[in-house]
Each structure stands twice: as C-alpha cells, then as structure tokens.
Amino acid sequence: MRLRAVLMVFVLSACTAQASDPGSAGRSSPPAPLPYLDAKLAVADRVRDLLGRMTLDEKIGQMTQATRNAISNPADITTYGLGSLLSGGGEAPADNTAVGWADMIDGYQRMALRTRLRIPMLYGADAVHGHNNVPGATIFPHNVGLGATRDPALAERIGRATGEEAVATGVRWDFSPCLCVSRDERWGRAYESFGEDPALVSSFTTIIDGLQEGGVIATAKHFVGDGGTAYGSSRNPRFVIDQGNTPASDIAAIHLPPYESAVKRHVGAIMASFSSIDGEKMHADKDLITGMLKDRLGFDGFVVSDWAAIDWLPGNRASDVRTSIDAGLDMIMVPRDYPQFIKALRGEVDAGRVPMSRIDDAVSRILTAKFRLGLFEHPFADRSRLAQFGSPAHRALARTAAAKSQVLLKNDGGLLPLSRSSRIYVAGSNADDLGHQMGGWSISWQGGSGPTTTGTTILAGIKSYASQVTYSKDASAPMAGYDVGVVVVGETPYAEGLGDVGVDGRTLELSAADRAAVDKVCGAMKCAVLVVSGRPLIIDPPKMTALVAAWLPGSEGTGVADPLFGAVPYGGKLPVTWPRSMKQIPINVGDPSYDPLYAFGFGLTT
Secondary structure (H helix, E strand, O other): OHHHHHHHHHHHHHHHHHHOOHHHOOOOOOOOOOHHHOOOOOHHHHHHHHHHHOOHHHHHHHOEEEEHHHOOOOHHHHHHOOOEEEEOOOOOOOOOOHHHHHHHHHHHHHHHOOOOOOOOOEEEEOOOOOOOOOOOOOOOOOHHHHHHHOOHHHHHHHHHHHHHHHHHOOOOEEOOOEOOOOOOOOOOOHHHOOOOOHHHHHHOOHHHHHHHHOOOEOEEEEEOOHHHOOOOOOOOOOOOOOOOEEOHHHHHHHHOHHHHHHHHOOOOEEEEOOOEEOOEEHHHOHHHHHHHHHHHOOOOOEEEOOOOHHHHOOOOHHHHHHHHHHHOOOEEEOOOOHHHHHHHHHHHHHOOOOOHHHHHHHHHHHHHHHHHHOOOOOOOOOHHHHHHOOOHHHHHHHHHHHHHHOEEEEEHHHOOOOOOOOOEEEEOOOOOOHHHHHOOOEOEOOOOOOOOOOOEOHHHHHHHHOOOEEEOOOOOOOOOOOOEEEEEEEOOOOOOOOOOOOOOOOOOEOOHHHHHHHHHHHHHOOEEEEEEOOOOOEOOHHHOOEEEEOOOOOOEOHHHHHHHOOOOOOOOOOOOOEOOOHHHOOOOOOOOOOOOOEOOOOOEOO
C-alpha cells in the first residue's frame, strides 16, 4: 500500500510538471487525471469511480469522525484515513483566533491529503449562532430570538454570514440548525429552538439555504423529537429532560415537519438525536432514519451520530456499531476511541453482520457531500474571507437581528420608547455582561460571564443613546433625581443537559439579586424591565411599567437599545408561550386549557 501511494504521488507530480513545461510541445499528451479528480465530471460519476477504488479500510475511515482533542498524533489522520474531525464546544487551538483555526485545520487537512487516494477531510463545529467558538466572531441572537423576529429572510442572511466566517477558518461543516420544536421551557436547549410551533420552526429552515450558500454543509438536528422529551425521562443522571423520551404520537404532527422542510431545501447532513421515542433510542431506529428520513422523505445527504451517542445503546461495542449502522447512520461521531470503532466495524463487516451494501451507501453519501462542497478542488481554509470575520457588515446584521428579536410585553402609559434626554438609572445582573447576553455555546460550550469576546453590552448600547446614565448592578446607588429605571435581569449561561431545570437547583425564577433590583428600582420610579434569557422566566409584571423579552441577543447589545429608544419600532412576537407559574409548565399553544401570562404570538408594537 505504501509503494502504491508513493507511485500515485509520483505520477500526479509528474503530470503537473509536464503540463507546466513550456518545452513539452510536440510531446505526447499527459495522462488524463483519474476520473474522480476531474471536476468536469458529474458528481455521481466521480463518486462511483472513487468508491470502486477504495478498500474496506478506506471506506470505514470515511465513516469515522474523531474530535481534535483525541488526535494526539496528527499522523493518525493518515494512518486511519479519517473522513472527518470536529471541535466540540470549547475545543479550540492554542491560538484561538480565526487565523489560528485556519492554521490548525489546514494542518490536519494536509495529513488527510497524504492518504493513498488523497480524499480530503471534512472539519465540523457547532457554529449555532455565528461561528461562536472563535473570539472575534460575530455572535447572532440564539434561535429563540430569531423565531421572535418572524423574519425567515433575515435568518437566511445570518446563515450566509455564519458560513462565510466558518469557511474563512477552514470549518466546512456546521452542526446547525437545531430544528427542534421546543415543548417544555425546562429543557436546557430551549433557546436553540425557533419556537414551540412546528410551522414556525419549519419557516426558519431558510437558514439552511444561507449556511450552504456561505460555503458550509448545514446539519438539521436532532432527528427527531428532541424538543418533546418528557420531564424526568432522561437516562443520563446529569440531565432531567435532555436525552429523554418523546411519545411517538407527537412525532408526525409536531416534530417531523421541520425535517420535511429541511430535506426539500437539500440540507447536506442530519444529526440523529440522543433521545428516545417510546423507549427506543433514535440511534437504533431504522424505521425513522432509513424508512422515514431516507426512503419516504428522500433525504440524499448523510446521517451523523451525536457525540458518542452509540455508546448509550444497549449491548456491547460490536452490537452498538452494528445496530447504529444498520439503522441508517452513515458517519459516527466516535469521538475519542476511533481505533476501537474502526476495528469493531471492520469485524462486523468481515463477519457478515453489516453488509457491504450498507457500507457503500454510507460512503457514497459522504463522498457526494464532499464533491458537492468542492472540497477536492479547494480543501483548505478560504483565507480571502478572513476580512469578513467579525466584520462591520456582519455586526450590523447581528445588531439588526437583536433589535427585531425584542418582544414588548407591557408598556403602561407608553413609557417606551425612552427619550434620549432622560436621566436613566440602569441596574440588574445582565445589563453589563457580554457573556450573559450571548448565553451558552459562546466561546465555550456552556458559555461564560464577562467580556469573553468582542462585542457591545446592553449598558453600552443604552449609553450610546443617552448621556445621563447611572449604572448600579445591585441597585445600591442613590435613586433620587432619575426619570426612569431600566433593570436588565435574567439567566446566566448554560447549554445542553446542565441547563435543564431541576439540575443543581436551577429554576425558572429570577435570582434573589435580580428580584431585589427590580423591587428597588420599580418601587422608586417608572421602570422598564428587560429579561435576558433563553426561555420565559416566572415574573411579576404588575410592579413593572414596561416589560421586554430580550432573549439572548448575542454580541451586539446596541440592538437591544435600538427599539428601547425608538430608533426602530418594537415588533417581535413570542415564539413560545409565556407561563404564569411553574405549575403551568409545560404549556403550549393549542393546549385544551390555555391561560398563559402572555400567549404564543403576542407582542406589542411602538
């Protein structure tokens, strides 16, 4: 095999040299490139040719995805012929910059191109609201905020900008969008959903078009029903809702429609859900993955597993591998024990328990995606797009999205918009915290507090409009002489699992400090309360003059201030129902007994 590889490199090099030699006129024409390397051929023909040249080990390598943190020796990419690498949340190079990412991924790509057939590696990351793993990237509002805009065309533009920033760093595969239909506010991933209504979520599959126009493969996740899991049904002891069980009766009407829309938009990849349906793990559900998704809906992309998800199937390693591949998974996010996975899958094929037809189908889908992406012709980071990374144009788009996502829930006496000449008292835990307003999946997996990246806080946005502003986080500064108070409260960052209500005492109540700030300010003057959160929180609006659902607006906090001061009107609509109390949860539009604090679709205008 090594000799064949050397000869292949020699032949390709000789062809290139002969083609560029001005003295070659009159000589015999150089040999034509191998068909799969000929960009003029149809993708199907290129796939067919390449697949016919591959060994079983090379095919299994293409079906294997490892995390970068597991690659202690980059030569393993060549040795095992790995088809894909990923960065999980917070897995960044030592030089965590756009250029540092491009250098890292290009280095891995060079190792992939040393393989016998020179099949490029596909690098993936969770760029779920911008290229949020990289400091300096534009961070857009999370999906729940985009759902509030009711503007699918805006989501498409955001997808394109995200794709452009990802491609600049070498990331060509985005594990986004989440097409979950969130049916319980206690779920720690609720903010990754565009809303609780399947038609609303389906309308935002436009973001897929934007991402793929921007140069990445989009991934619809998590197939299917992850937003409908029952409280307390998770088998993972760290979680309460995430990775739990969804009733099969809810799938067709509630959770499947967004995937039908995604398939019609030719989404490149779909990720299977950790969750179960009527007790059966999705990663083992052949009826849904193969029967429904591939056969009935006609999905022609590839299906990837979630992080080490096949390990949660009942049985041993061999049966986990066999069951998941048979169910229709094409690429397995291992993510750390790739040698063991490769050995196990090889053993199952050799024993006849996984047919070659299933292997060939999986690899054909993966290669098709790589050819369609142009990865064979352009395998490295597109550094010409580095100028777009965190650019003023992208930040202006993020500011627009933040402004359009604001939902005005109460406005007694027309307090809002505020006058720019007002003397304003600002308080609350989330007024001056960039990390909090971005939420989870921001630089690190669970997010963080403070200035974790480049951006503008809500307080800075307020100060850009009004010159007479005093800020006191805990509302301890004297309050005499002010015209109006603005109290910015809400949640601290979290992500999947650890954000489930019920874990570590987390609730949907405001913190004691935030309640105290609201009581102090709203008891002393007219006040507007802004709730920065990934989901509705339990609040007491009678004491508030005005109330705004600000969601998780991202890195451009001035967008929150824009409608606050009337630069743009309030026009957002609730993408989820706002409950009166914890006793009402879960509550969703269409419930037989529906009496929320604020209904799905509610939103005042100015």
